Amino acid sequence: xxxxxxxxxxxxxxxxxxxxxxxxxxxxxxxxxxxxxxxxxxxxxxxxxxxxxxxxxxxxxxxxxxxxxxxxxxxxxxxxxxxxxxxxxxxxxxxxxxxxxxxxxxxxxxxxxxxxxxxxxxxxxxxxxxxxxxxxxxxxxxxxxxxxxxxxxxxxxxxxxxxxxxxxxxxxxxxxxxxxxxxxxxxxxxxxxxxxxxxxxxxxxxxxxxxxxxxxxxxxxxxxxxxxxxxxxxxxxxxxxxxxxxxxxxxxxxxxxxxxxxxxxxxxxxxxxxxxxxxxxxxxxxxxxxxxxxxxxxxxxxxxxxxxxxxxxxxxxxxxxxxxxxxxxxxxxxxxxxxxxxxxxxxxxxxxxxxxxxxxxxxxxxxxxxxxxxxxxxxxxxxxxxxxxxxxxxxxxxxxxxxxxxxxxxxxxxxxxxxxxxxxxxxxxxxxxxxxxxxxxxxxxxxxxxxxxxxxxxxxxxxxxxxxxxxxxxxxxxxxxxxxxxxxxxxxxxxxxxxxxxx
Numbered sequence: 001x002x003x004x005x006x007x008x009x010x011x012x013x014x015x016x017x018x019x020x021x022x023x024x025x026x027x028x029x030x031x032x033x034x035x036x037x038x039x040x041x042x043x044x045x046x047x048x049x050x051x052x053x054x055x056x057x058x059x060x061x062x063x064x065x066x067x068x069x070x071x072x073x074x075x076x077x078x079x080x081x082x083x084x085x086x087x088x089x090x091x092x093x094x095x096x097x098x099x100x101x102x103x104x105x106x107x108x109x110x111x112x113x114x115x116x117x118x119x120x121x122x123x124x125x126x127x128x129x130x131x132x133x134x135x136x137x138x139x140x141x142x143x144x145x146x147x148x149x150x151x152x153x154x155x156x157x158x159x160x161x162x163x164x165x166x167x168x169x170x171x172x173x174x175x176x177x178x179x180x181x182x183x184x185x186x187x188x189x190x191x192x193x194x195x196x197x198x199x200x201x202x203x204x205x206x207x208x209x210x211x212x213x214x215x216x217x218x219x220x221x222x223x224x225x226x227x228x229x230x231x232x233x234x235x236x237x238x239x240x241x242x243x244x245x246x247x248x249x250x251x252x253x254x255x256x257x258x259x260x261x262x263x264x265x266x267x268x269x270x271x272x273x274x275x276x277x278x279x280x281x282x283x284x285x286x287x288x289x290x291x292x293x294x295x296x297x298x299x300x301x302x303x304x305x306x307x308x309x310x311x312x313x314x315x316x317x318x319x320x321x322x323x324x325x326x327x328x329x330x331x332x333x334x335x336x337x338x339x340x341x342x343x344x345x346x347x348x349x350x351x352x353x354x355x356x357x358x359x360x361x362x363x364x365x366x367x368x369x370x371x372x373x374x375x376x377x378x379x380x381x382x383x384x385x386x387x388x389x390x391x392x393x394x395x396x397x398x399x400x401x402x403x404x405x406x407x408x409x410x411x412x413x414x415x416x417x418x419x420x421x422x423x424x425x426x427x428x429x430x431x432x433x434x435x436x437x438x439x440x441x442x443x444x445x446x447x448x449x450x451x452x453x454x455x456x457x458x459x460x461x462x463x464x465x466x467x468x469x470x471x472x473x474x475x476x477x478x479x480x481x482x483x484x485x486x487x488x489x490x491x492x493x494x495x496x497x498x499x500x501x502x503x
Contacts, residue, residue: 003072003455006062006227007445008055009239010078010157012036012098015051017058018442022072022455024464026439030061037095042102042130045095048084048160055161059225068228074165074217075234075449077242077441078158080178080283083136085151090163093147097136098157104135107142111135115196122274123190124180125282125291127358133179134197141199153205154179158236165225165233166215169205173284174237174292176207184272184282184291210237210286211452234452237286240266240294242444247408247434248466250287250459255397255404257390257423258440259413263300264355265393266292273400279356280396286448287459293400295355295393300386301413303348303364304330307382311375327416333376334383335418339425339481341377344368345492346385349500356392357493361500367492383419387426388482388489394427406430408468410437417470424472426482433470 003022008015014033021027032054037045063071084096097103108130111120117128126132133154141148153169156178163169176182176189181197181204183190194201208214213232222229236242244266247256255267272282273293280295299306312326349362366381398404407429413419414437424431436443443465450456456464 005446006074007442015054020446044100048092063226073232073449073453076158076236077445080238088152104130104139107135107138125184165221172210172235174241177284234449243440245444246440255407259411261302264296266294298351334380337376337380341381344381346381348385425478432468434466
């Protein structure tokens, strides 16, 4: 009898539901889009009912062609750093303030005035930021006191769906760590941080592990989704943490790099990486016993997308190539440029920067541009600039004692073969590209479900799901070239840092 694992990835633009079999094969997937509500003052909200409607509809679509009794478990990957206030009956009291909502800057400043940021970083694994759930719930308290008073629990996206399926108010460690109310050293809600914030700690949900079965699908949810009553619901995790599992980052020595619009590097580690400059941040990992140090830059793949858009237009502003041909041309022209792009540097700070600079005033720049440089040099410089920026994150992990032997590359940018090569030589380690580039989060949730119900013995089951289709090993001479260039890259940033503040 076949056994299926159903994974829901509750993202910002929609829910992607994916059905895998127990051998790791992707059987079917579907997407349901929902609205992002933006308002003046850096507000970004979503309706929890839209999430539930998306889960119900996509589930019905996926189970239509199979016997739902064959679904071994349901689990989730979900957007993190949200704040959804619900009452005792689980009814949303207000739209969810999602990760992109930045209206709680005053609350972040309040925390900063009342606790040393280094101490906060050591407890939560994060810098103080208006992006985190803690400041969002404080904003609700300060601006919507009637909502706060009625709030029974604060939930993240996937936690709300778990409640709808099972009737339980729970979260798990990875999502809890994105609230900045969790002590990552003890995996308990932090009394000290709760006290500093002035929040009511009873409004936080019960803590479970990602692999724990939160409950079983109840009769009402079964009728709405097409699932069988009694189907196990495994907690799953935050989207970045699920992506780590789905790329094989389930033990020490392996990192992943996602080359999406924003780009990040994560690794599985036994200890938090809390460097003096607070370069990176930390989540609790889905894999029990591990944390997930992470560094996210604002415009990784986004830098190349910008460059392609700017450089591949004719004089009338229209694309100079058919879209399907542009990226083949990008690879060809960038490949013709030597390592170092003929002395051209690119600072990839087109939207300010998170890791590793943490400077919202940072700006992008080409440095060293001459009449001798062409489009291929500029394209290569962009790829190299992103790589050198990511390498600062990687070296921060290594300086904390993590021996990283290989890295798995996913996201849209991973299709670019010259960029694979560039990153391999900048990082100085083996870079692998798997068969699935856009399924890591769903895959991570499915694997977590399988471990949670005993279908898989452990997270090594990821080897059933992903196959490495390409590998690059560093070229010693190019590694030397980039080692020297990285020094200039750092100098270029710090020399221009005072100017950025004035622009």
